[in-house]
Each structure stands twice: as C-alpha cells, then as structure tokens.
Amino acid sequence: MRDQDCLFCKIIAGEIPSTKVYEDEWVYAFRDINPQAPVHVLVVPKEHICCTDAVDGSNSQYVAKCFEAVAKIAKAEGLENGYRVINNCGADGGQTVMHLHFHILGGVKLGEKMI
Numbered sequence: 664m665r666d667q668d669c670l671f672c673k674i675i676a677g678e679i680p681s682t683k684v685y686e687d688e689w690v691y692a693f694r695d696i697n698p699q700a701p702v703h704v705l706v707v708p709k710e711h712i713c714c715t716d717a718v719d720g721s722n723s724q725y726v727a728k729c730f731e732a733v734a735k736i737a738k739a740e741g742l743e744n745g746y747r748v749i750n751n752c753g754a755d756g757g758q759t760v761m762h763l764h765f766h767i768l769g770g771v772k773l774g775e776k777m778i
C-alpha cells in the first residue's frame with residue numbers, strides 16, 4: 664500500500680524520475696540524488712513502511728527482500744571489496760524521508776568510524 668504524500672512511493676510509481684539500478688516484486692533501488700560515495704544506492708521496499716521502528720512480523724519479509732537485493736546490487740556494482748549498509752531511523756537517527764530505506768555506500772575505502 665502506498666502513501667500519497669510519500670516521496671519514495673512516488674519514485675516507485677514512476678511519478679518522480681529516478682535512476683533505477685534494480686527492481687523486483689518487493690523492492691525498488693535507485694541512485695541517491697546526493698551521493699556520499701562513488702556508489703550510493705537507496706534500496707526501498709515497495710510497501711510503504713515508514714521506518715525500522717514499524718517493522719514487525721506482518722512486513723519483515725520486505726526487509727529480507729531488501730537485503731537480498733543489497734547483495735545482488737553490490738555484485739552488479741562491482742563492490743567486491745565491501746561496502747556499508749546504513750539505515751537511519753527517526754529524527755535522532757537522521758531520517759529525512761519517512762519511507763524505510765537502506766543506503767548502500769561503496770566504491771571507496773570508508774572510514775572505520777560509524778558516526
């Protein structure tokens with residue numbers, strides 16, 4: 664189910680353009696508009712789930728499918744030396760778009776500090 668006011672729901676529906684890198688029945692993935700690394704892909708479930716805090720037994724299969732997609736995308740993007748997957752949750756977590764998403768960052772040796 665989509666949220667009419669949600670930016671990522673609009674991107675999934677093709678109402679706002681994006682650079683798609685992967686899509687299946689469960690997941691849509693596209694390049695971040697403001698990349699923080701040479702490879703910066705956003706992996707989003709096709710179901711509107713606001714955030715990690717809303718994940719439960721009724722929707723966690725979307726999370727599993729997102730991570731299956733992460734592994735496929737990383738291979739396709741040539742990230743054989745590794746990469747980082749980030750999820751920001753809520754205001755204190757720095758989440759700005761309230762549709763669950765996982766950032767894949769790679770293509771460079773990332774710093775060892777998490778924050």
Ligand code: 5GP
Nearest residue numbers: 681693694695696697751757758759760761
């Ligand atoms: P958050 O801060 O919520 O974890 O991440 C949201 C991400 O969405 C940011 O990295 C931001 O650059 C990206 N973003 C925001 N609006 C758009 C957009 O219209 N298109 C794309 N491709 N990325 C966007």
Ligand code: ZN
Nearest residue numbers: 669672711762
């Ligand atoms: Zn949404």
